[in-house]
Amino acid sequence: MARPTFPNIPWSSLPDRDDGPRVLGINPWITDFAAFNVWSRPAGLLACLDMLRNAGASVALLDCLDPTWAPAPELGLKWPKPGKYGTGHYHKEEIEPPAPLAFMDRRYSRYGLPRDRVVEALAALDPAPDAVMVTTIMTYWYPGALDILDICAELWPDTPRFLGGTYATLCGEHAAKHADAHLQQGPLENSANWANFCDLINFNQAQPTENSGLSLALDLYSDPAFSIILGSRGCPFACEYCASRALYPHFRQGTADAVMETVRSEHARGVRDFAFYDDALLVNPGRWLWPVLDEIAGAGPDIRLHTPNAMHVRHLTPEVCGRLKAAGLTTVRLGLETTDFDHRHDVKLTREQWEAGARNLLEAGFDLDDIGVYILFGLPGQDLGNVEQAVRHVRSFGFRPHLAHYTPIPGSPMFDAACAASPYPLADEPLFQNNSIWPCVPGGFNWEDARRWKSILHGE
Template identity: 35%
Template structure:
């Protein structure tokens, strides 16, 4: 006769919020049996003042999952930010592929208590999370990823519930936050293990040691980029993000990609198109989002063959580009292929028209490059008012006039501006500049780098001025929409 133990968890202690009373029953197997190859992958809650889903999925975690499957492990995924799975908390109708997450209001952490906005966890409710945990076998190993560093309270809350529910399971933390702030992550999240950088081979070696397996690691690659990701982990899949490359050939002074992904590599066009065809034909996915940092790099041998194959296979889908595209790489052929293959959301990286900031951006685009790209995209059939342009504001030493001039320049070209607030990131040149000016320090709470706070604001360039610039951007964008 199976032994059952009923555990009542009341008001789980938390720095950020308290869960409702939860009662769940665990079978005796909870204490005595674990699937010998069972690994749980978890994409945690987002914790912030605002969050918006732009076709996102935890690609790094899915690559880890593919790697583990390839070496004989059973994997399961709980993605707490999967809007198709959990809903948005407002409607029972099908969820659009992008939009607002369900928000659970929680108390603001002390470091940002002064911000006059409501803080929250974004994604599944606590009850939904607990219900999902009740439905699965006890994992011996749990891999939790992390994304933007100042979202870490969401990671913390996720891990607390995992540890409360599966006290015997080992928890591994990886991802961006774990890589950029390893000491803070160890102290705050207190995982059993922390893995920084590329996590595939490191995670496999750790898992093998815990499960008692041995293998020849000299034959194991550091990563496994080829092949289709384990999309079966998402029963309801209507949109799929794509990563056709890792890293970036550019080394912008404010970007951590060279540290997080030090080697730029691209999948073969054949491998990418196989994944797109599979998702389109077998899973009926009608929308894709390219998440590359440098999608158009080596375009003749990469993106151009990919787009030609999409057209050849008659893939009926739309393609989004939430990350900025390199305008200088857009020639007439590429612009036409983008239109014919189904590109919809186009966002170009300009950052600034000011020479000093363009230099900090590795001179990846000039005003001339930008104007030529707009001309070619328009000739191919895109409307300028539908093309968004990423501009950066809040850099150390950046002037109000620098941003205003760039906003008006984009407006004169008939395109839309999209202001991106600068966040200081460790292991970048601009982190060092911000540190030298006293805006950041080595052991600071990552919450203080939240772009909502404008970390590099000064008495000469206060937060109110950033608000003015956003208002100016909104007014100019409204004119672009109405005049074209």
């Protein structure tokens, strides 16, 4: 199905169940110094829209990070050509940075659909929504969410507005002060959250079904260049720099049948690139992952799988690597953090496990170009000499190192240490949690060091 002509935002409901409320979901723009689309989808918002539609609501989606409409250069609707696997650059417009970030010597932009086109499309939405749900993927991207909420308040002043996602959940006090919306903190499928939401929009419905939170309304994208696979929510581990448990306290896994139903449906719509969104993909793989990989492997070679979230290296046995390769895994991302194996902040990994996992990937037939390794940069008190050592270690295997710039996240075990190490009031202003400013690196971001690290990554 091709992208519709602007400004259409269609409502979607289940057959014979269109008498419920109309709920509009919005994924706002990114406002930042840099942004790149790495199979980005607002999974939490899509889960909410799916469970609401299953309960009888009509739903619609405006994702400001998706092209959405057919190109119309005369209307400012241009979008950079995507890469071969669906990733790529966003349309962007340079804007003034928020006052707290005015000290940065970097351009600040709004990434996504042109703002005036979004306003026009929302104004043309007919019938108007009975409720609006706005998500936030990163805490420091909240300016885009507040802007969208203000637009919706002006268009539909009496319509309930809800703000959910990472910012609303982890920075609740700040969000309550600045957002003109009800806060949706934590998963909607939580019984108290569901009851409160339904009460506020006068929607008398029973608790969501068992698969709620794992089933996504991916069909709301009319012409997707890629799709995502979500077999689990949360994570059983508790890495010091991660807030997964604060966002999703319980690790839940779905079923192979439900995951494959999504894959088949998206494949039938022309999707060939699928990105796993699981934080712990290789944990208990017999629950859903093995059956899914086996069916994909038996279906043919036209599906490409990607793991933008780093896989846990210690689980990469010869069997695991072989099954991933047979199913069409194309983009491999690993989490190393550091080669100082005795002082790690994530799941314990020995040098032997790291070297075995790397060797097993290569023996399974993965090309070196397929494999990238994330190395954490900018942790509070981190010896950056160890980061450089880790980069050179990764390059010695022939893999591509990627610096994963540390983001101080409220709710993570390391956040107090980050607040102590940073010159910025991280707990008071989420804008300072932006990893682009190197918030916990002495002296912060500067172009000379940025160029030096780029040279190190390229082995120069």
